[in-house]
Amino acid sequence: MSDLWADGLQRLRHEPTEMRVRLRSDGRELVDTTRALLVWEPRRVVPSYAVPVADLQVELTPSEQAATPPPDGILHPLIPFAAHSSAGQVMDVGDAVGAGFRTEDPALAEYVVLDFNAFDEWLEEDEQLVSHPREPFHRVDVRPSSRTVRIELDGVVLAESSRPAMVFETTLPTRFYLPREDVVAELLPSERRTSCAYKGHAIYYSVAGSADLMWSYQEPLPEAKALAGLIAVYDDVVDVYIDGKLRTKPGGALAEALRQEFDMSS
Template sequence: MRDLWSEGLSLLRYEPTEMRIRVRHGGRVIADTTRAALVWEPRRVVPSYAVPVADLSVDLTRSSGEAVPAPDGILHPGIPFTAHSSDGQSVDLQVGEDRLAGAGFRPDDPELAEYVVLDFNAFDEWLEEDQPVLSHPREPYHRVDVRRSSRTVRIELDGVVLAESSRPTFVFETSLPTRFYLPREDIVAELEPSELRTTCAYKGRAIYFSAGGRKNLMWSYPDPLSDARDLAGLVAVYDDLVDVYVDGELRGRPSGPVAQALQQEFGLV
């Protein structure tokens, strides 16, 4: 299945949704539709929302900005929306006195001819029905399975034990490496709070800690979203930088295009 998913990355993909999607900016409703579609440009790992142009409350004009070529490889969430990997036309949205340059994209695809894809980060608020959306649109084929375990997990960095627990929580998330969340009491290393904050569309807002001389090595979700509520207060570590032993057996470090993209996004390589 992962191979099939990888093969599809090179294509422009889209999926209709029956959810009511609303977009707000500057105190105005920009779009309100029950005819939205999730759109993945080639090599994008997270989707954007496309809405019918007829359901927009603002005008579209040809973009005043220059086209940005998409870099090679996997396009992770850190790659700006304006870097397009499919043919089409970038457009600006005029919201009152605010001109949102390149915040829309009209793909050259007959099935999407009446749609405009919108830059999630260009707008103040997105709602799926009445629920706010964080970070980026959630896709229907993404799962986050949180499972408590009695297996022993030991985490080492350069031979120094950072944490060891016999009550870990495993997170199995679609297309991502398995992550291990441990009670804070089982973290041996001193955790130094970091200024870094990130947001996951499925798990919520994360805070970070430096440990073992590595900046932003560990993270936690103090108030996770409903799909990940059992992670509240637990601490995870980037397997990419440490040695993880499960029941005494050393695991290989994450690999593959998605793991590599994450490592590049967070400066781990």
């Protein structure tokens, strides 16, 4: 299955949805449609919404802003919308410069792909979206476990717990969420904030020698409510022992990007 997923990743993909999709910005409704498509440009791992041009309630014009050449490899969520991996025309959506993209794919000729982060509010039916559109093929399974998880950084124990929550998420490495009282390192509040389409808004903590290393969902989305208040750590940059056995660090483009980020911030 992972090989099939990797093969499909090289193509421009799209999937219809029956959900009513609405888009608002600056107090104005820009889109209200039941004909949206989820679109993945080649090598993109998270989708964008494409909407019929006829359902767009602001002017759509060719932009003077050019597409940014995408980097090699997987285009993970840290790669901005402007890095387009398919042929097409960058568009201005009302006052939002470069916030649209019309691909040359004939199947999408009547559609414009929109930059999620260029607008204030997206809704599927009456639920507000976080971070990016959710895809129908993505799962996030939270499972309580009695396995012992020990987290070390440069040989120093940061946390150890025999009551972790294991998070198994499609295409991502397993993450380990621990009760805060099982974290022995001093947690220093950070200003960093991130969002996950499936889990919600995260706050971050630093530890001595490493900024923004751990995070927590204080008020997660309903599907991830079991994670409320638990502490997770980037196992891409620390050592994780499961029942005393060292776990191999995750690989891939996102893991490498995270390691580079921590090298620069530590």
